[in-house]
Amino acid sequence: GAVVSQHPSWVICKSGTSVKIECRSLDFQATTMFWYRQFPKQSLMLMATSNEGSKATYEQGVEKDKFLINHASLTLSTLTVTSAHPEDSSFYICSARERSAETQYFGPGTRLLVL
């Protein structure tokens, strides 16, 4: 099946710093990528949808200036958490989908801990 990678798998940073998370589709062209946030023992919460070459569409309540999403190529999307604070600590997961396809393939996730 299709493979989606994320880097880094985990990151610890100080409050106030920015963190960039990469999401790559390794063997297919991802025209659409999604970013999710997941708290312990909870479901996935969609943060934003990004289409290659377009601005991301953010879900209600998600600060677009805090969570910067870039989808510059068909295989790479990045999520930058700017001026991270402890409440941003979470498990961030991306998923990717080919054009006109239904299936979303998920990355392995990135654990972010902000001290």
Add this chain to the structure above:
Amino acid sequence: QQQVKQSPQSLIVQKGGISIINCAYENTAFDYFPWYQQFPGKGPALLIAIRPDVSEKKEGRFTISFNKSAKQFSLHIMDSQPGDSATYFCAASFSGNTPLVFGKGTRLSVIA
């Protein structure tokens, strides 16, 4: 308003038994219904998916049953094994470039 309701929240099944997880949806425009399996600290992995023109789909030990009139679908895991212990999420989406709507998940524990 939760568009996809999943039950039970947690489930304990004996090894070799059948695990059944149910989901109900509200929007009749949904036309794609996948199930994902997630192990702790990992991303969700697609298990099996179904479209509303089919009432049942089987892949190995995993079966989706779909009831369009009742707006319900369920996942059956036959011969459940300890390695099946994970969190299972049902989801639904519309055709086109729309995101998945997830249920809240079911934590399955298969005990020997």
